[in-house]
Amino acid sequence: MAATTFPAETPTLTAGVYTLRALEPGDATAVHTQVNDWNVIRMLSRLPFPYPRDLAERWIDSTIRQAHEGGAYHFAIVSPEGAVIGCIGITISRVDGVFRGALGYWIGREHWRRGIASLTAGRICRWAFANLPIEAVTATVAEDNLASVAVLSKLGFRKNNTGTQDFLARGGKVPVLIFQARREDFDSAGKKETTPSPTQTSEPAKPRRLVLVAAAAMIDASNRVLLARRPEGKTLAGLWEFPGGKMEAGESPETALVRELQEELGVDVSRACLAPFTFASHSYDAFDLLMPVYLCRQWQGEPEGREGQKLAWVAADDLARYPMPPADLPIIPFLRDLL
Numbered sequence: 538m539a540a541t542t543f544p545a546e547t548p549t550l551t552a553g554v555y556t557l558r559a560l561e562p563g564d565a566t567a568v569h570t571q572v573n574d575w576n577v578i579r580m581l582s583r584l585p586f587p588y589p590r591d592l593a594e595r596w597i598d599s600t601i602r603q604a605h606e607g608g609a610y611h612f613a614i615v616s617p618e619g620a621v622i623g624c625i626g627i628t629i630s631r632v633d634g635v636f637r638g639a640l641g642y643w644i645g646r647e648h649w650r651r652g653i654a655s656l657t658a659g660r661i662c663r664w665a666f667a668n669l670p671i672e673a674v675t676a677t678v679a680e681d682n683l684a685s686v687a688v689l690s691k692l693g694f695r696k697n698n699t700g701t702q703d704f705l706a707r708g709g710k711v712p713v714l715i716f717q718a719r720r721e722d723f724d725s726a727g728k729k730e731t732t733p734s735p736t737q738t739s740e741p742a743k744p745r746r747l748v749l750v751a752a753a754a755m756i757d758a759s760n761r762v763l764l765a766r767r768p769e770g771k772t773l774a775g776l777w778e779f780p781g782g783k784m785e786a787g788e789s790p791e792t793a794l795v796r797e798l799q800e801e802l803g804v805d806v807s808r809a810c811l812a813p814f815t816f817a818s819h820s821y822d823a824f825d826l827l828m829p830v831y832l833c834r835q836w837q838g839e840p841e842g843r844e845g846q847k848l849a850w851v852a853a854d855d856l857a858r859y860p861m862p863p864a865d866l867p868i869i870p871f872l873r874d875l876l
């Protein structure tokens with residue numbers, strides 16, 4: 538089903554001046570030359586040292602297969618000059634029915650200390666949370682890998698556990714730190730309200746911003762509800778929402794919703810077909826959301842994701858399987874009762 542589908546290919550992404558793209562057989566020489574370096578390989582658990590050239594070829598083949606199977610997405614990090622200077626990837630695992638991604642990367646030694654790991658790891662995590670049905674990203678690093686500990690901490694990962702792991706190149710077990718990040722760690726809007734620090738409490742409280750959003754539960758002839766996946770780059774990326782958007786100055790909620798449904802889905806809805814249903818009210822970190830939700834059973838045109846967002850028609854009983862913004866959760870039981 539849609540909430541658990543994985544892309545069948547590794548996409549091409551940009552991170553600053555770098556391009557992240559699927560590995561190709563022609564990358565084997567660059568991969569081999571750079572990874573076959575004790576300073577790089579000692580931090581990678583599954584790689585032997587010395588690293589044979591044909592292993593680079595076989596590994597690249599396996600990355601292409603893994604992407605087709607939805608098991609892992611590995612990217613070559615390509616410099617503006619077109620050189621492969623490192624690799625980064627997310628490997629998917631499923632524990633107790635919950636998908637997670639394990640982040641792994643290496644950067645060629647000549648390219649260290651330029652922030653490339655932070656930049657590309659942040660990019661891959663944001664892509665993964667917006668596009669894969671994962672709940673968390675983990676990263677396991679050798680305890681003496683201070684550079685990676687700094688990278689992960691800066692990105693918002695938290696140390697979750699410790700352990701030991703076999704490191705092939707070091708010939709035995711090495712103490713490791715296991716870091717984890719969740720979607721909200723990469724998204725300020727999704728973060729829980731935090732307790733202010735003592736210095737903050739002595740400052741006058743900032744006025745809260747109220748954001749008015751109009752949204753629709755569009756329901757088809759089979760009583761399924763239309764959900765849209767918030768695309769990467771927006772707040773709450775990767776979460777499934779009711780189509781809609783912010784009311785602009787001077788707009789009524791209905792006018793805003795008719796406009797948003799045309800812009801986002803390419804459907805024509807008449808105001809008479811919008812029936813007030815319920816509302817959501819939620820305090821996000823940065824603003825208070827007030828969102829009237831309308832029912833809509835009639836429109837013209839076939840809804841399509843005009844802003845690159847994925848769409849899913851979801852039966853009431855399946856709604857809970859689609860991660861939604863916290864503001865929307867109280868609405869689900871109402872929809873279940875209705876449908």
Ligand SMILES: Nc1nc2c([nH]c(=O)n2[C@H]2C[C@H](O)[C@@H](COP(=O)(O)OP(=O)(O)OP(=O)(O)O)O2)c(=O)[nH]1
Pocket residue numbers: 726750751752771772773777778779780781782783784797826828862863864865
């Ligand atoms: N449309 C919609 N927005 C929701 C839902 N739940 C929820 O918390 N929100 C929040 C997310 C955003 O902070 C805000 C809606 O903003 P938006 O980004 O969709 O606004 P928009 O369509 O006008 O897009 P933009 O032009 O501002 O990018 O409301 C929901 O079910 N539907």
Ligand SMILES: [Mg+2]
Pocket residue numbers: 780781782783797801
């Ligand atoms: Mg919107």
